[in-house]
Amino acid sequence: MNMARAIRQISKQTPNVEEEQAQAAADLMRQLTENKDAVIAGIQVMKGLNDMGIFDALRGMLDNRTEVGAIAMQQLNQPATHNVIKAGMFGIQFLSTLQLGQLETVMNGVGLGMKRLSKTGQDGEKQSIWKMRRRLRSPEIRAAMTAMVDFMEGMGEAFLHNKKHDE
Template sequence: MAKAIRRINKEVPNQQEEQAEAVADILKELAENREAIMKSLAILKGLNDMRVLETAHALLDQRTEVAAIAIQQINQPGMHNVIKNGMGAVGFLGTLQPDQLNTILDGLGNGLKRLSKTGEKGKKQTIWTMRRRLRSPEIRAAMTTMVDFLEGMGEVFLENREKQKG
């Protein structure tokens, strides 16, 4: 019969063996990811040439002072309005259907193109020419849209006025 095992010898590698194994693992990963490492080094070199790394290092060294200045700037009343307005704008954009927004932005872009062309030509329009142009379907569509826009905006203004009174 075999003897019972009463003592287990656990081999603990010494520090030199652990370091050698770690270096071998790192070299293996470097060899397997050579292209990615080379690209990363090129990016780092470019950032270093532009002194971005130096700036980032200085920001990290002075992070408490930088954070204090940032918090002071954010705590100004004007910045509160910017943040609230930004949130409101994002909320507003969330209420629009993408097709609606595209139509509005396309129309705005086309109108601005026409505006710049008119400004370059510098032609004066007579009252009779303006009256004739008001009959065009494009002008009528734009005027109808603007009147509907003003009517909707007026409704909200009146509702808000009633809420403030009540």
């Protein structure tokens, strides 16, 4: 009966540079063929950007990055830019206080109101005082006027609150 011989020496196989490059090239070709449509689409997008001159502009910006950075910092340091940033922050803060249902209702109302406004402007139909008086009794007009009065009350409350803090 033959017994297995004990392993006394382990030789580690290390691929040489050519083998590693050949394996990397094979992996790259496999990925390219598996993602052919995405690669072609990416190339088409890059060609379009190149045709528009985007890459030339980017290359120029990179070549002059110190000057471009200085100009960008000067523009960001303008008082008007500070106001835009603050206004954007206040806008985001305001939107975060609204509930989605409220915002949706208001935006739908504004959209429908704008449609009616443009239709009225196109038709150019004049209305008599009596017809307008009758329309003021409609539930839609009453709902809108109530909403506007509530809006003005809330706005006035905020104005008075700010006035008290300023004093």
